Amino acid sequence: xxxxxxxxxxxxxxxxxxxxxxxxxxxxxxxxxxxxxxxxxxxxxxxxxxxxxxxxxxxxxxxxxxxxxxxxxxxxxxxxxxxxxxxxxxxxxxxxxxxxxxxxxxxxxxxxxxxxxxxxxxxxxxxxxxxxxxxxxxxxxxxxxxxxxxxxxxxxxxxxxxxxxxxxxxxxxxxxxxxxxxxxxxxxxxxxxxxxxxxxxxxxxxxxxxxxxxxxxxxxxxxxxxxxxxxxxxxxxxxxxxxxxxxxxxxxxxxxxxxxxxxxxxxxxxxxxxxxxxxxxxxxxxxxxxxxxxxxxxxxxxxxxxxxxxx
Numbered sequence: 130x131x132x133x134x135x136x137x138x139x140x141x142x143x144x145x146x147x148x149x150x151x152x153x154x155x156x157x158x159x160x161x162x163x164x165x166x167x168x169x170x171x172x173x174x175x176x177x178x179x180x181x182x183x184x185x186x187x188x189x190x191x192x193x194x195x196x197x198x199x200x201x202x203x204x205x206x207x208x209x210x211x212x213x214x215x216x217x218x219x220x221x222x223x224x225x226x227x228x229x230x231x232x233x234x235x236x237x238x239x240x241x242x243x244x245x246x247x248x249x250x251x252x253x254x255x256x257x258x259x260x261x262x263x264x265x266x267x268x269x270x271x272x273x274x275x276x277x278x279x280x281x282x283x284x285x286x287x288x289x290x291x292x293x294x295x296x297x298x299x300x301x302x303x304x305x306x307x308x309x310x311x312x313x314x315x316x317x318x319x320x321x322x323x324x325x326x327x328x329x330x331x332x333x334x335x336x337x338x339x340x341x342x343x344x345x346x347x348x349x350x351x352x353x354x355x356x357x358x359x360x361x362x363x364x365x366x367x368x369x370x371x372x373x374x375x376x377x378x379x380x381x382x383x384x385x386x387x388x389x390x391x392x393x394x395x396x397x398x399x400x401x402x403x404x405x406x407x408x409x410x411x412x413x414x415x416x417x418x419x420x421x422x423x424x425x426x427x428x429x430x431x432x433x434x435x436x437x438x439x440x
Contacts, residue, residue: 137387208242245281
């Protein structure tokens with residue numbers, strides 16, 4: 130039986146996803162509806178989206194993982210709190226995610242968000258969170274207004290280097306009110322050079338800026354690419370063909386499979402994974418070894434030894 134780890138998930142909860150973010154997503158939905166002559170009600174659309182973010186303890190996520198055959202998943206916790214009001218501070222989010230892990234033992238890894246503008250106090254708080262909750266990595270969200278190569282992040286990278294923690298970096302587009310410039314994958318390059326023993330994962334790198342992300346992964350030994358959002362991107366209606374092209378670029382040793390749940394939930398998690406694992410397209414021409422690398426082995430190589438499941 131195939132072992133499947135999802136390297137890119139979020140808890141579908143308004144406790145962690147701010148209303149501003151939901152409203153930004155709703156604005157794009159309304160733009161799409163308007164182009165087809167449908168009535169646009171941004172508030173109503175936002176309310177409908179927010180209603181899908183009530184899985185505060187991840188019980189629904191675990192149920193969908195079980196149905197879809199996903200053994201474990203990475204929970205990514207962006208730090209929006211300096212940019213979007215109503216978002217919990219990282220220490221609060223870390224504590225809540227720790228409670229979720231205790232509720233669902235053996236099902237999740239957690240990468241916590243950091244922001245270089247928090248200064249030395251933020252660095253100390255991060256290291257304390259790692260000690261208190263056994264966090265497995267860092268989540269960066271450059272669209273909040275900073276470069277992943279910002280010198281203010283280097284103290285965090287030093288901790289990651291000492292503890293073998295990976296750094297997951299959002300790349301590409303996001304909510305309309307955030308900054309897209311800092312989210313280009315090349316903005317990671319200086320940090321990757323300066324910290325060659327820290328593994329950097331380009332979130333959505335298999336979806337947007339694919340060529341740039343792939344060559345970074347090819348030539349920077351410590352840079353990896355993730356597939357998060359492959360089934361929810363409006364520019365990829367034929368996502369199985371896109372994934373198959375991605376998996377035939379020759380960098381399968383550097384690609385981590387991820388869904389970006391709950392963004393893809395409207396497609397049905399079980400049906401989505403059935404198409405990935407058993408459909409005729411995604412793994413056509415991909416070797417059994419590469420399939421194992423993509424679905425679980427690459428993520429294990431990125432994780433710190435203490436985070437890996439016992440054999």
